[in-house]
Amino acid sequence: MKQRTGSYPHLRVRDDGRAVVSRAGSVLLVETVRKTGLDQVMSSALAPWRKPRAVHDPGKILLDLALAVAQGGDCLADIAALRCEPAVFGPVASDPTVSRLIDALAASEEKALQAIRSARADVRDRVWSLAGENAPDADGQVTVDLDGVLVIAHSEKQDAAATWKKTYGHHPLMAFVDHGPGGTGEPVAALLRPGNAGSNTAADHITTAQLALAQLPKKYRRGRQTLIRTDSAGGTHDFVDWLTKRGRWLSYSVGMVITEQIHEHVLKIPATAWTPAVETNGEIRDGAWIAELTGDLLDSWPSGMRLIVRKERPHPGAQLRITDADGMRITCFATNTPTTPIAELELRHRLRARAEDRIRAARATGLRNLPLHTTAQNKIWLEIVQLTLDLLAWMPMLALTGTARLWEPRRLRLRLFTAAAQLVTTGRRRILRLTRHWPWTNLITGALERLALLPNPG
Numbered sequence: 001m002k003q004r005t006g007s008y009p010h011l012r013v014r015d016d017g018r019a020v021v022s023r024a025g026s027v028l029l030v031e032t033v034r035k036t037g038l039d040q041v042m043s044s045a046l047a048p049w050r051k052p053r054a055v056h057d058p059g060k061i062l063l064d065l066a067l068a069v070a071q072g073g074d075c076l077a078d079i080a081a082l083r084c085e086p087a088v089f090g091p092v093a094s095d096p097t098v099s100r101l102i103d104a105l106a107a108s109e110e111k112a113l114q115a116i117r118s119a120r121a122d123v124r125d126r127v128w129s130l131a132g133e134n135a136p137d138a139d140g141q142v143t144v145d146l147d148g149v150l151v152i153a154h155s156e157k158q159d160a161a162a163t164w165k166k167t168y169g170h171h172p173l174m175a176f177v178d179h180g181p182g183g184t185g186e187p188v189a190a191l192l193r194p195g196n197a198g199s200n201t202a203a204d205h206i207t208t209a210q211l212a213l214a215q216l217p218k219k220y221r222r223g224r225q226t227l228i229r230t231d232s233a234g235g236t237h238d239f240v241d242w243l244t245k246r247g248r249w250l251s252y253s254v255g256m257v258i259t260e261q262i263h264e265h266v267l268k269i270p271a272t273a274w275t276p277a278v279e280t281n282g283e284i285r286d287g288a289w290i291a292e293l294t295g296d297l298l299d300s301w302p303s304g305m306r307l308i309v310r311k312e313r314p315h316p317g318a319q320l321r322i323t324d325a326d327g328m329r330i331t332c333f334a335t336n337t338p339t340t341p342i343a344e345l346e347l348r349h350r351l352r353a354r355a356e357d358r359i360r361a362a363r364a365t366g367l368r369n370l371p372l373h374t375t376a377q378n379k380i381w382l383e384i385v386q387l388t389l390d391l392l393a394w395m396p397m398l399a400l401t402g403t404a405r406l407w408e409p410r411r412l413r414l415r416l417f418t419a420a421a422q423l424v425t426t427g428r429r430r431i432l433r434l435t436r437h438w439p440w441t442n443l444i445t446g447a448l449e450r451l452a453l454l455p456n457p458g
Contacts, residue, residue, distance in 0.1 A: 023081065024421030024432055025444050027088055028451075029067055032395040036130070037457025038123045039063060045119035049104050049112070056093040061101050062116070064092050066387040069366040072413055076102065076371065087423050087430065106376035116383045120390060121215045124186075128217065130454055131397045134405075136177050136186075142220045143178040144188065144212050145355035146230045148199055149362065151370055158375045161195035170370060171197045172382065173204050175212035176358040178229075178351075179393070181280070183405050185358045186393035187386040188215035192379050202238035205230065209243070227251040229352040235334060237301070244302045244336060253349045256307065256332040258323035265293050266309055266330055277310060278343045280351075287313035290346045293332075304336045310346055357408070358389075365389055365409045398454065399447035415440045 033039050043059030050058050067089065068079045076098050083092040093101075105112040128135040136142055153160040153169035160169050175189035189211035191204060198204075209228060213221045220226045228234075228243055232255035243250045256262070269291050277288035293307040311328035314320060323330055333349045366385040370378040392412060396405040407415070419441065422433045434441045 019423045021085055021087055021421045021423050021432060023071060023085060023417055023419075024088065024434060025416040025419035025440075026067065026071065027432060028395055028399065028416060028444060028447055029070055029391050030088060031448060031451045032391055032398065033063060033067075035398070035451050035454045035456065036123050036127050036394060038119075038391075040457060041119045041122050042116075045115040046105075046112075048115075049101065049108070056091070056097055058101055058105075059119075060090075061093045061098055062384065062387070064089065065098065065384050066391060069384060069388040070392060070409070070413075071417060074366055074368055074371060088432070102372070102377055102380055105380045106374060109376045109379065113379060113383060116380075116387070117211070117214065120387065124188075124215060124390070125217045126457065127394045127398070131394075134183065134397050136179050136183070137217070137220065141225050141227065142216060143180075143227045143229060144175050144209075144216075145178055145185075145352055145358070146173065146175045146205060146208055146212070146228065146234060147355045147359060148173050148233065149359050149367065150195070151367060153195075153369065157370060157373055157378070159192075159194040163195040164199065167195075169195045170378075171195050173197075173208045174359070174362070175208050176355055177216075178354055179397070183397060184361070184393055184408065185354065187358070187362070187389045188212040190382045190386055192375060192382055199233040200236055202236040202242075205234050205236070205239045206242050209239075222248050222250065224249060224251045227253060227348075229253045229349065229355075231255040231352070232257050240302060240305070240334065244304070251335075251337055253333060253335045253337070253345070253352070255349075256334050258321075258330055258332055261297060262293070262307075262309070262332055263323050263330070265295070265297060266291075266311075269293075269309075274311070275343055277312070278347055280347065285312075290342050292342050301334070302336070304338065305334050306336070306338075306342075306345070307332065307334050308342050308346055308349075361392070361408045362389060365392065395447075399450045400443070401446075404443060416444055419444060 039060065042063055043057050046058035046062065064079055064082055065076065068082055071081055073081065077095055079092060079098055082089040128137060149172050150163050150165060150167060151170045151172060152167050162168055163171055171193050173191045173193060174187060176185045176187050179185050189208045191208045191211065193204060216226070228250055234254040235256040240252065240254065243252045273291050274289035275291065277285040277290050279285050288310060290308060290310045293309060297307055298305055309330060309332045311330050314329045320327070335345055337345060362385065365388050370381060372378050372381055392409055396407065419438050420435050424431045424433055434444060
């Protein structure tokens, strides 16, 4: 009888392998950087922080940090994962050099932040142009979602404070461009705030919206072709007034708090005035109805505002609130989009939930915690996180097809970035030979071929 040795093969492990490259699939991100010109633009933007006779370029150091975060890193020291693969990532700065650069950028704070943001905005314009029909503005409209994120702090950090969920940390307000059902999304703003920052602070929403608009191509920085969506935290007079101010005229779809006045109006809506809500496929949404409120409710708000309420059977186990009615969960939002049927407007606003997917991806990409001590340093880290998320959105937009464009960071790492390869040198050429048996090798090579067809920057 054959003796069992276990479920897995027994291997002898040695440490003398050569010409082997781990994380070889990350070449997808490297090629995205090259084709978008992000390395050149970032190098130019951070040139003022390059010291005389410095070996490492500040722009590349920041990009290397972004690439390390894309691999799953969550601190500055994780750049070591790139340093050991010079064939793919080139020369990578030492940990002390990286720390000194972050300190220098933090010392300049607003000047450095503006330089990084300006570089991202310039490259974003080129990426959307290269993406063609896959770009977020392919239909002539851009949707920007604003939402707050709670970032837990496990040690003393500057401006960390108790949050409204009775945790401890920070409460940044972020903005994401929605890529629609055929893609994911990309960050366009992140405002770092203390943990006790208010959820419905209009000044913070205005600042975040300004940062977001500055990241968009110029034609989308004002006008009805840009839609700003928020939850009820954005439903304040000051923020809605700012969105509709003369010369800006942005479209909006913002959640509203169910006040006593709104609740009284909802109770007076006749049964015949309720319209069934719809799903994305056009079918009726089971157990959900919508209606539009009019009258004196809108007197103090900007002209053209529409107030739409939805009642829906609560999910099993859900607790009803005092503002709910007749056993139905009541929600409300406001918009300035005219003539469009309320069912379409309600569906559009409900799709704001896609911002939660973007937040989940951000938490998995460097936003699980803020690793540095001072607020100025963590502001730079937040820009690095956004730069990483940009790359993780631009690469699928330019190079992937089908459902692969919907993959979130964890899946991209598992299936693409961790692919191993053999480095072969022949003459003056270096060839990266991806492992043949890896199930997604063809996906990687196909994506690289699409990137190779794009025009080079400049």
